[in-house]
Amino acid sequence: MSTLAAARYGKDNVRVYKVHRDEKTGEQSVCEMTVCVLLEGDIETSYTKADNSVVVATDSIKNTIYITAKQQPVNPPELFGSILGTHFIQKYSHIHAAHVHIVTHRWVRMQVDGKPHPHSFVKDSPETRDVQVDVVEGKGISINSSIQGLTVLKSTGSQFWGFVRDEYTTLKETWDRILSTDVAANWQWRQFTGLAEVRTHADKFNPAWEAARAITLKTFAEDNSASVQATMYLMGEKILAAAPLVDTVEYALPNNHYFEVDLSWHKGTKNTGKDAEVYAPQSNPNGLIKCTVGRSGGKPKL
Missing domain, CATH: 3.10.270.10 (Urate Oxidase;)
Structure with missing residues (x-):
C-alpha cells in the first residue's frame, strides 16, 4: 500500500525581461529575471487518480508570470515574488502554498565618455540576485534574499x-x-x-x-x-x-x-x-x- 507523501509542481526557467521608460528624462532601466513557480494544495488526485481537474496548467502559470510582470513592479524582486505567490493562493481555492524563486541577472548601466548612457547596459559578471518567496495560506510570507556568483x-x-x-x-x-x-x-x-x-x-x-x-x-x-x-x-x-x-x-x-x-x-x-x-x-x-x-x-x- 502506498500514499502520496508530498507533491508540488509548476513552471521553471521562465525568462522575463522588462524595460521601464521614463518619458520625462528619456532614461530607461531594464530587469532580466528567470522565474520558477511551484504550487501545493489539494492536488493529490492528479497523481493518484489521473484527475487533471485540480491542475492549473503550467502554461497558465507561465502566462500569469508575464501578465503580472506587465501589471506590477518587478523591482524589488521580493515584492514581485510576494505578489505572484499571493495571486495563486487567492485565485485558486484548492491551492494553499506557492513557492516563487526569482533569479535577477546583473545588467549595469554603460558608461560612455564618462557619463551613464540612458539606454545601454553591460553584463559585467555572472553574479545574480536571487529571491525565494514562500506564500503559505494562513501562515504568511517567508522571504529569503541572496547574492550568488x-x-x-x-x-x-x-x-x-x-x-x-x-x-x-x-x-x-x-x-x-x-x-x-x-x-x-x-x-x-x-x-x-x-x-x-x-x-x-x-x-x-x-x-x-x-x-x-x-x-x-x-x-x-x-x-x-x-x-x-x-x-x-x-x-x-x-x-x-x-x-x-x-x-x-x-x-x-x-x-x-x-x-x-x-x-x-x-x-x-x-x-x-x-x-x-x-x-x-x-x-x-x-x-x-x-x-x-x-x-x-x-x-x-x-
Missing part, C-alpha cells in the same frame, strides 16, 4: 595559522596568502503576515541588498583575515546591524586556492614565500566554509 580575490591580507596539526597534516602555516572565493550569501527576513505587510516594507529590500553586497566587498577587502571563518562571521554581524528586519545571515564560501609554483629547479629561480609571483590556480579540491549568523537568542542553522 560574486567572485572576489585579494592578493594579500589573508593568513591561516594555528590550526590543528597531527599525523594527517601537510599544510604549512602562512601569514600572507592569496584569498579568493565565490560568494554565496543569503539573508532570511522575519516572517511577514501577508502581502500588505510586504508592501509596507518594500522600500527596505533594495537597500538591504545593496548594504549586504557593499559590506561583503568592504569586509573582504579590508579585514586582515585570520581565516575565512572569522571574516564571514564579521560580514554577517555587520549585515544584521544594517538590516533590522533580517533574522539570519548565511554564507557559503569556497576557498579557491592559488598555489605557489616552485621554480628552483630552473637555475635556482626563487618563486616561493616572499619571492612568490607566479601561482597555479586550482579548480579542485577546494575548502568550503559555511556559517549562519543570527541575532542573540536564536540558534544557528548548520
Whole structure:
C-alpha cells in the first residue's frame, strides 16, 4: 500500500525581461529575471487518480508570470515574488502554498565618455540576485534574499595559522596568502503576515541588498583575515546591524586556492614565500566554509 507523501509542481526557467521608460528624462532601466513557480494544495488526485481537474496548467502559470510582470513592479524582486505567490493562493481555492524563486541577472548601466548612457547596459559578471518567496495560506510570507556568483580575490591580507596539526597534516602555516572565493550569501527576513505587510516594507529590500553586497566587498577587502571563518562571521554581524528586519545571515564560501609554483629547479629561480609571483590556480579540491549568523537568542542553522 502506498500514499502520496508530498507533491508540488509548476513552471521553471521562465525568462522575463522588462524595460521601464521614463518619458520625462528619456532614461530607461531594464530587469532580466528567470522565474520558477511551484504550487501545493489539494492536488493529490492528479497523481493518484489521473484527475487533471485540480491542475492549473503550467502554461497558465507561465502566462500569469508575464501578465503580472506587465501589471506590477518587478523591482524589488521580493515584492514581485510576494505578489505572484499571493495571486495563486487567492485565485485558486484548492491551492494553499506557492513557492516563487526569482533569479535577477546583473545588467549595469554603460558608461560612455564618462557619463551613464540612458539606454545601454553591460553584463559585467555572472553574479545574480536571487529571491525565494514562500506564500503559505494562513501562515504568511517567508522571504529569503541572496547574492550568488560574486567572485572576489585579494592578493594579500589573508593568513591561516594555528590550526590543528597531527599525523594527517601537510599544510604549512602562512601569514600572507592569496584569498579568493565565490560568494554565496543569503539573508532570511522575519516572517511577514501577508502581502500588505510586504508592501509596507518594500522600500527596505533594495537597500538591504545593496548594504549586504557593499559590506561583503568592504569586509573582504579590508579585514586582515585570520581565516575565512572569522571574516564571514564579521560580514554577517555587520549585515544584521544594517538590516533590522533580517533574522539570519548565511554564507557559503569556497576557498579557491592559488598555489605557489616552485621554480628552483630552473637555475635556482626563487618563486616561493616572499619571492612568490607566479601561482597555479586550482579548480579542485577546494575548502568550503559555511556559517549562519543570527541575532542573540536564536540558534544557528548548520
